[in-house]
Amino acid sequence: MNQQYVDTVRVLLAVAPAVFRSPRFALKGGTALNLFAHDMPRLSVDIDVVFTDHTLNREDALRAIAADLKAAKSAIAALGFHAHLPTAKGGENVKLLVEGSGQRIKVEVNFVLRGTVLPVTQRPLVPKAQELFTTDITLPILDLPELYGGKLVAAMDRQHPRDMFDVLHMLERFGWRSSFIDCFVAYLAGH
Structure with a gap:
């Protein structure tokens, strides 16, 4: 297993609980599949987030996402990592870049498709990942x-x-x- 990917996933798992303190965020994508649904068929090194609140209009949702990412940035900084909120071309703050231990991960919130089709579930890290990364976290997952x-x-x-x-x-x-x-x-x- 590529050590750089392993080290990047360590950073991802260290900061993920800070990201998902927001009750409006849930994990989606490859990281959800490969670290929380299946026993690590491959590693994934980014945090793709769905904004679960479908009741807000676009502008209010963007403000809520920006506020939740700002709170995550502060919590991540308290863990000793550097976090940066770049502003997109359209002025949206929907990404958070995290650096630490020589690794970089991206947290990205999908602001176009808001809400979920099915209820969000709480899933623990799969056993193989718990053993490899010596951690045990549970996150909200699609x-x-x-x-x-x-x-x-x-x-x-x-x-x-x-x-x-x-x-x-x-x-x-x-x-x-x-x-x-x-x-x-x-x-x-x-x-």
């Missing part, structure tokens, strides 16, 4: 069908090898479950 629905859209859109790997893993383990397809259609409609 439900498995929704994780794969989003992953299928990402694979279709980006066609990146990591997305293809995750989809292949889904097919080998689960096949085409109707709940995965339902969530895929919901995400595709909002894409």
Whole structure:
């Protein structure tokens, strides 16, 4: 296993609880699949976040995301890491860059698709990751069908090898479950 990836995941796991202090954030994407849903078929080194509150309009949601990321930045700094909130071209503060121990991770909140299709679940770090990283955390995670629905859209859109790997893993383990397809259609409609 590549030591740089291992060290980066250590930073990710150290700061993730600070990010998810916000009750409006839930983990999605490869990190959720590979560290919290499946026993580490691959490592993932970023924190993709869904903003779960679908009741806010865009402007209020952006303000809430910025406030939650600012709070996460302060909590992460208290842990001894450097965190930076870059402003996007449109003026949105939806990313947090974290550096520490020679590693860098990105926390990114999807502000376009807000809310979830299914209820968010609390999931612990998978046993293999607990052993390798000597830590045990539980985070709010999208439900498995929704994780794969989003992953299928990402694979279709980006066609990146990591997305293809995750989809292949889904097919080998689960096949085409109707709940995965339902969530895929919901995400595709909002894409």
